């Protein structure tokens with residue numbers, strides 16, 4: 221895939237399909253065949269800008285039930301701002317198409333695609349999708365944004381996870397504009413790890429819950445992609461662009477687990493700033509005879525939680541991004557209001573994309 225030769229825009233090609241400068245196309249990549257004989261395809265939007273610039277890939281639903289990212293990409297591809305695109309966007313709304321069909325995180329062979337990279341062309345279905353994604357999408361790109369949600373019955377507060385050892389990656393993570401940026405090590409077999417080893421940095425956006433739309437998380441996701449593209453000089457910054465508050469950059473996170481079984485009553489919401497020993501929730505027996513307090517283990521921000529009120533001893537309840545040694549500036553949390561009404565210019569473009577009017 222090449223979009224530029226000597227500063228002059230040229231076609232980009234993906235899986236044998238050429239996309240000219242100023243053109244957009246949907247390319248269906250054939251990956252494998254299911255036992256029923258139905259093909260496994262990966263639909264890819266290729267948007268080739270008129271002006272030179274980097275190539276960015278945006279992926280969603282590597283976990284087939286994490287559907288917020290599918291909607292984020294749908295709205296994103298409708299933005300009129302893309303007429304001024306510098307470089308190329310390769311957007312893959314559903315990477316794990318079998319999992320998406322069956323509303324499952326996994327593939328039919330029960331493998332986790334995001335633990336199956338780099339994969340191979342003659343491996344399992346997960347390995348084949350992973351290999352194809354690396355070869356066709358990642359290897360021609362300079363940056364990537366991978367969209368996720370919390371897993372089954374768990375919600376994540378809008379956050380970007382990235383390797384913050386690199387100042388360049390941290391700058392891109394900050395440009396996403398959500399209140400929490402969390403340092404995350406590389407998980408073996410993940411897309412982020414495999415892309416990084418090819419020299420393609422990836423930031424992961426997490427928001428909401430599997431199999432649910434989270435409107436605030438979706439809007440923040442579309443704006444976040446625009447913010448990153450403006451940072452990479454792929455989109456111009458409009459006059460009415462409102463700069464988001466500086467995010468909280470936190471280095472680690474920790475799950476708080478249930479110390480007993482029972483019925484969970486949550487006191488503190490997602491995104492709450494909490495202090496060490498602050499009560500986050502109670503676990504009661506079903507007759508209300510006992511109450512056990514669940515306390516924050518340290519200062520931080522609640523960035524993930526279970527949505528199940530019935531819990532067992534040892535279940536993960538809250539994910540706290542720890543602010544050890546960091547003074548929390550709550551402005552990023554207080555100012556975060558992606559559900560506010562859109563007005564003019566840049567935000568009107570977002571509203572149009574939401575209502576499917578191009």
Ligand SMILES: [Zn+2]
Pocket residue numbers: 282283286368369
């Ligand atoms: Zn995921």
